[in-house]
Amino acid sequence: MDWTSAQLRSLVELTRRGTITAVAEALGYTPGGVSQQITALEKATGMQLLRRVGRRVELTDAGATLALHAERILTTEAEAVEALERTRNEVSGTLRVGLFATAAAEILPPALRQVRETHPGVTVRSRDMDVDEVYDAVAGGSVDLALGLDYPDVPIPRDPSLRVRELSRERFSLAVPTGAMSGRPGRPGRPGRPGRQKVSLADTRDLGWILPSAGSYYGRAVLTACRRAGFEPQVLHEVTDTAATLALVEAGVGVSVVTELMLRLRPSCLDVLELHETMERHIVVVCRSFAEHRPTVAALVDVLRTSADRRPPERQRQSGNTHLTR
Known part of the structure; x- marks a missing residue:
């Protein structure tokens, strides 16, 4: 037919x-x-x-x-x-890649530069998508591989038809309006003052939160961590976009959790406080199991893993007007 x-x-x-x-x-x-x-x-x-x-x-x-x-x-x-692809003398062909906003801005561009240098015959076509959709997109064949996120508190269900490889781990910190946590018992003061200390999620129980939908893996992961800390966060603004979340924190309307990659999406005037609790997200690359050894897929995965290995660890830093308080 x-x-x-x-x-x-x-x-x-x-x-x-x-x-x-x-x-x-x-x-x-x-x-x-x-x-x-x-x-x-x-x-x-x-x-x-x-x-x-x-x-x-x-x-x-x-x-x-x-x-x-x-x-x-x-x-x-x-x-x-x-x-x-295996019959060719060089790695060449077209790859369709799915990715989420942070990956589009921070992870894929340097990887593509390296692919052009090491595998000029490889053409990458990328598509931005909701991070919770990338697993289905790979399983359904609409993309060849994708960059996704996994959360230890709410792990993505493992499909035996997919191969999920971890690229890196990021620890979450708490983003708050500038000075919002200063002067409170047990809270850190303004950046630069002596006697700073970590903050607990429980210290935010009387503050409003900015979070994605509770139906998202990210939203569920944060809710799980807050409930483990003994409280239910007051979600005032349900927002998926990271840049919008940072803007709302900067405007003083709530708090949220952030990683270093997330902070790079938008220079912001806010305080970033280290958490007592360990909250992580894992950046992963996903492909179909039978395509794992496809030359173009393997080449891009290797580049992404090499790029992740070379990425400097999270450290105390200032990005624009963002203050990181340890």
Whole structure:
């Protein structure tokens, strides 16, 4: 039958995500574009693959059967690409990479510079996406590999079809409006004053917080840490964007946790306090297990790991007007 990989992938993603809109977001299409792919697939097969149920769509029996085989077809296709890459005398080919905002700004650019120098035949096409979506994007084949985040308190479920490799670890600190924690018993004073000490999450129980949705892995990880410290954070502003979070802290409307990479996204006038509690996030690279040894994938993963090894450890620093209080 005359169908395309894009059409099959749209069908497979529909089984994973359930709505045309969600498929469009995952694949970087418009909802109309996804509908066109499915319509073209129905014409190629001569069968109805979807039916509308209220405002949603669901797969027909034929659609579910084809989706099952489509996953196998796409996997075989990916394996063929790997085999073809291995016949070349040099590492070359195109990679689709998914990444989140911090990775787009701080991690991928130096890695791409190194890839151009060491593997000029490799072309990387990247796509910014919600960090919680990168695992599904790799599993569904919409990207070849992705940079993601994992949290020890709320670990990402491990899919046996995926390979997850840790690149680095970051420890969280507490970002607060300048001077907000000074003059309180047991709290550190302003930067530069003697007698500074660490702050506990419990010291923020009477302060408002700025956090992503509690449904996100990041939001759940922070909530878990706060509950372990004996309190429920007062979330005043539900914000996903890191730069917006820093701006709100700077404006004095709440506190949040930050890492050094997060602080680099926006020079800000705020205080950054070291926490008694150990809160970490792990930056990881994700690819499909069978593609781990694909030459282009292996080359980029090696570059990312080398880059992570060379990155200096977290240290006391000032970025713009950001004060780090130890």
